Amino acid sequence: MTNKTVRPILEMNAFDKQSPQTENVARRIANTGASSVLFYREPIEMVSAEGVWMTAKDGTRYLDFYNNVPCIGHSHPAVTAAVNKQIATLNTNTRYIVPIVDDYLEALKATFPKELSNVVLTCSGSEANDLAMRLACKHTNGTGFIVTESAYHGNTSLVTQVSPSALKNTSLPEHVIAIPPPAKKYYGDNIEQGFADQVQLAIEELKQRGIKVAALLFDSIFSSDGVFSEPEGFLSKAIEVIHQAGGLYIADEVQPGFARTGTSFWGFQNHNASPDIVTLGKPMGNGFPMAGVVTKPEYLDSFCADVGYFNTFGGNPVAAAAGLAVLKEIKDKNLQENARLMGDYLKAQLQSIAEQSDHIAEVRGSGLFLGIDICHPDSADKPDPEFTVNMIDQFREEHILIGAAGPDGSTLKLRPALCLTKTEADCFIDAFAKILKAS
Amino acid sequence: MTNKTVRPILEMNAFDKQSPQTENVARRIANTGASSVLFYREPIEMVSAEGVWMTAKDGTRYLDFYNNVPCIGHSHPAVTAAVNKQIATLNTNTRYIVPIVDDYLEALKATFPKELSNVVLTCSGSEANDLAMRLACKHTNGTGFIVTESAYHGNTSLVTQVSPSALKNTSLPEHVIAIPPPAKKYYGDNIEQGFADQVQLAIEELKQRGIKVAALLFDSIFSSDGVFSEPEGFLSKAIEVIHQAGGLYIADEVQPGFARTGTSFWGFQNHNASPDIVTLGKPMGNGFPMAGVVTKPEYLDSFCADVGYFNTFGGNPVAAAAGLAVLKEIKDKNLQENARLMGDYLKAQLQSIAEQSDHIAEVRGSGLFLGIDICHPDSADKPDPEFTVNMIDQFREEHILIGAAGPDGSTLKLRPALCLTKTEADCFIDAFAKILKAS
Structure with missing residues (x-):
């Protein structure tokens, strides 16, 4: 019940404003000042997204294991259609x-x-x-x-x-x-x-x-x-x-x-x-x-x-239309069951890889909401936030977006869209194994 | 500097939940409980809206002098197009x-x-x-x-x-x-x-x-x-x-x-x-x-x-797209100047009608944001909230949407979309004259 100091969540994997800035990063910081919060040592410029994938300006397609907002998949056509129909008709x-x-x-x-x-x-x-x-x-x-x-x-x-x-x-x-x-x-x-x-x-x-x-x-x-x-x-x-x-x-x-x-x-x-x-x-x-x-x-x-x-x-009725499309898609595509199956699969595979690595203290969570505790190799009880940030950067190199959580930012947080396929889950699993093997 | 009691803004022109309820009104109240806030003694079911007009389920087209949110006009095609394009591409x-x-x-x-x-x-x-x-x-x-x-x-x-x-x-x-x-x-x-x-x-x-x-x-x-x-x-x-x-x-x-x-x-x-x-x-x-x-x-x-x-x-980029469409439309269509011209016209006409009526204490405001103080016939200093609510209902009979403001709810508040035309302004002016004449 102590008022412990915890690492501010916005500092996790955040761009350091003292670092060199590309033109677009400088522009963002000029526009939003101290309130700007960009991800990664080198922020990513995104141009489009679809399903569990986001595409950057340089053409790189990133597997999005971070963003939980587009739960039925980025730019989902059912939401687009519902919003488009309602916003053209009545928004009050x-x-x-x-x-x-x-x-x-x-x-x-x-x-x-x-x-x-x-x-x-x-x-x-x-x-x-x-x-x-x-x-x-x-x-x-x-x-x-x-x-x-x-x-x-x-x-x-x-x-x-x-x-x-x-x-x-x-x-x-x-x-x-x-x-x-x-x-x-x-x-x-x-x-x-x-x-x-x-x-x-x-x-x-x-x-x-x-x-x-x-x-x-x-x-x-x-x-x-x-x-x-x-x-x-x-x-x-x-x-x-x-x-x-x-x-x-x-x-x-x-x-x-x-x-x-x-x-x-x-x-x-x-x-x-x-x-x-x-x-x-x-x-x-x-x-x-x-x-x-x-x-x-x-x-x-x-x-x-x-x-x-x-x-x-x-x-407003446009929000209602979007919300209805989300509920319908979750039901029609059985996304809750998919979250359970893919989550169980992911967790089991990651746990099995984690057993081979002294950097991983625990893999836990439910469905498509998983946490992976990153620790110092000498003790599962010693969280390693630096290694976590490095892993986030290495995942980026593998074209996968991921974030951190926990009091010191040493828990990888996995929250892909609920429509995740086994092939996409395997992408993540393979990258996880590769990164740990190289470390 | 007294902490005077003011009439809660949500009570103005609000549906009284003790009144008989249509099926759809009962449904809304069952869903949102004490937080439901519906306009009018008999709430209106809306089906569509365009420009300064809203269309109800019974086919009535209402001239909307109340809603200031759709500032460039209801269901504006430029906003629809911008939102549609961006939401189908990237929303993050x-x-x-x-x-x-x-x-x-x-x-x-x-x-x-x-x-x-x-x-x-x-x-x-x-x-x-x-x-x-x-x-x-x-x-x-x-x-x-x-x-x-x-x-x-x-x-x-x-x-x-x-x-x-x-x-x-x-x-x-x-x-x-x-x-x-x-x-x-x-x-x-x-x-x-x-x-x-x-x-x-x-x-x-x-x-x-x-x-x-x-x-x-x-x-x-x-x-x-x-x-x-x-x-x-x-x-x-x-x-x-x-x-x-x-x-x-x-x-x-x-x-x-x-x-x-x-x-x-x-x-x-x-x-x-x-x-x-x-x-x-x-x-x-x-x-x-x-x-x-x-x-x-x-x-x-x-x-x-x-x-x-x-x-x-x-x-989010969809909001940015909508916001850009609004700024562009205001600029391209010179809506600020239209608001000034139509506002001046409206105000002058309403003031001239008000001079003939002992129910109106003052017409004031700037551009398309006007207030009309409703008073007792015996004194311009005696606000008349009951007459104001009656006027709101009479405007509804004339197929015009309007609301009230002020400490006791005795100021009619006019805020039509900025694209208001002279013909539409005349609609309101005529209804205003008609209602006052009949009273």
């Missing part, structure tokens, strides 16, 4: 009735437990988590939040407060407690109990600070912490603990949601957990900006009695 | 270089004073104002904000605090002071001095509360306050006052920006004012969700040293 706000919006809301709700029967559509996962936190505060009359040490939940003022991995020189505010992620190294073999105990301690610590807890806010696969999904169901006890304390459980599904984990459509379902509020984002529109909060009606009732909430772009 | 985030993004950033920057040379693209005006406020706090080391009594700046937690018109049962927090809008009824003939004096008083009041002021945050046309744009330049002194106190001036251009006021491209330019930070939104992508913050580099430098800010959807 939710103050009018447009049935495609309700078609989408109903299709989305059908994937959730019945009690989560209200949806608020927003533009970004950040807006969704901002609203979810306020619903929890209003309902519980509390202000305290419990998150994990390297959590990232978004970019608004409120949400940044619960995102330790977005903070550089500032520490967490008093009402936020970060606990160690659900990893064996912190909790041994009983992650479920250990994690629940930490939640209990955090609730008591908040109480000592004179703060009532409002909610647990967890990314259901703990992505920025380094990807933790096992053992199945380990969240259950922590959720019991927060409920006993009168707090809510907010499931942040911005990263694991929409079938990525293969075993279930939503990450929280892998924990047999019943969230009080769920937040969605990134893959929802395959790149069309959209996100949302799925909640029990009573939380909205009390919140909206105090605050008028309206989102101008949230729930 | 700003961690890669995609030149169309910088093309857009540069086209946008060209409309601003040179010192505002950094842009952060976001998904919504709310996200933009959230970030702008944090830049101001970081730079000034202050936390106090001065806004107007019926201001609305967005929906995040932080931004709701400075949006009195979003609050129902809660009052403004201690660090926010709301001052009367720049109306004659508060300041007489010397609005400039009176308004600056109120800003000075607010700064001192904050100081007495132990709070350092961070910024003035004003919508440059004071839209939700009831639309105030005259006399030209009246903001200058208030800005001097805030600068002398070490605070910043944030120009919220989410509503007046992108040529709507006719006399200038940005609302702040009507005040010969140099904002420190500018926020953009609604019309930026003609409905494609996009927004942004335009700022001096130094504010981003210090902010980004503390906080890693990244916006997944912000600055």
Whole structure:
């Protein structure tokens, strides 16, 4: 429960602005200043993308194992067609009735437990988590939040407060407690109990600070912490603990949601957990900006009695069309099952290669959301962020895009589109073996 | 400087959920619960829209004088074509270089004073104002904000605090002071001095509360306050006052920006004012969700040293394509000049009709952003929100969409697309005369 320093997530594999800049990189930095965030020691100029592949200006085709937003594949024709049809017809706000919006809301709700029967559509996962936190505060009359040490939940003022991995020189505010992620190294073999105990301690610590807890806010696969999904169901006890304390459980599904984990459509379902509020984002529109909060009606009732909430772009019919196309494609092409099969295959192959290498401490994850811990050759307990960055660069040489996560940036994070084929998975597996062999 | 109760903006012309509901209205309310916000006593189901016109399911074509988002016209073919081309090719985030993004950033920057040379693209005006406020706090080391009594700046937690018109049962927090809008009824003939004096008083009041002021945050046309744009330049002194106190001036251009006021491209330019930070939104992508913050580099430098800010959807190439299409259309079709000409024509005609009616206290505004104060027949000083709602319904009978603003919802707010023709303006003028005559 210490406020440990974690490596800011934006520093991972980031272009160093002190390095020599090509004309286009200089242009970007002149336009966006300190807020510019480019990947790689030498940033890549992209010109097109399709399926799991992105094409750079120099003609190189990169296998995209990083970007989880285009979940059904880059530039997907079903989304293009849906957006094109709707944007040419009607794009307005939710103050009018447009049935495609309700078609989408109903299709989305059908994937959730019945009690989560209200949806608020927003533009970004950040807006969704901002609203979810306020619903929890209003309902519980509390202000305290419990998150994990390297959590990232978004970019608004409120949400940044619960995102330790977005903070550089500032520490967490008093009402936020970060606990160690659900990893064996912190909790041994009983992650479920250990994690629940930490939640209990955090609730008591908040109480000592004179703060009532409002909610647990967890990314259901703990992505920025380094990807933790096992053992199945380990969240259950922590959720019991927060409920006993009168707090809510907010499931942040911005990263694991929409079938990525293969075993279930939503990450929280892998924990047999019943969230009080769920937040969605990134893959929802395959790149069309959209996100949302799925909640029990009573939380909205009390919140909206105090605050008028309206989102101008949230729930526009073009977003609804994009969202419907994504849901349909996942269903029609059985992408959840593909994520499970390809994920299992990838994980097994990578684990088998990892056994031959003293650079790999662990390969874990669910479906097409995997994490690979990179360690010093002399000990599996010594993370090696430098070697990780080098591997990311070597993957680039092999024409594969990949990123890092975890408190020190030593976990490779794999999140290819859900339509990944075995041939494409083999591309990655071969590159992984080659890079490790050469090191 | 009292924390006056203002009528929540979402209650204006809102459907009452206790009323009988059609099947589609019931469906919407079942899906979105307390967060549903529908217009009109009988909500309208829309099926398509084009130019300044929206078509309902029953075939009625409505002249849209309400929606300022589709600024170059509903379902504009240039935006449709640009979005379609880009979304079929590449839609990714700003961690890669995609030149169309910088093309857009540069086209946008060209409309601003040179010192505002950094842009952060976001998904919504709310996200933009959230970030702008944090830049101001970081730079000034202050936390106090001065806004107007019926201001609305967005929906995040932080931004709701400075949006009195979003609050129902809660009052403004201690660090926010709301001052009367720049109306004659508060300041007489010397609005400039009176308004600056109120800003000075607010700064001192904050100081007495132990709070350092961070910024003035004003919508440059004071839209939700009831639309105030005259006399030209009246903001200058208030800005001097805030600068002398070490605070910043944030120009919220989410509503007046992108040529709507006719006399200038940005609302702040009507005040010969140099904002420190500018926020953009609604019309930026003609409905494609996009927004942004335009700022001096130094504010981003210090902010980004503390906080890693990244916006997944912000600055995606599809948004850039939509944004470029909007800027090009405004320029190619001379829409700023059209807004000025049509706005002047509308205002003059409406003023002339208003002179014959004891229901109208004032017609004011700039370009295609006009406000019409509705009053009791016995006194121009007695606002009449009930008559205003009736007028909105009567306009609907005349197949015209219009909304209300102001502290009690008694100001009709006119914001048609910038491509409005004289024939379309005449439609509105005729309906206005007809409705007043019948009353």
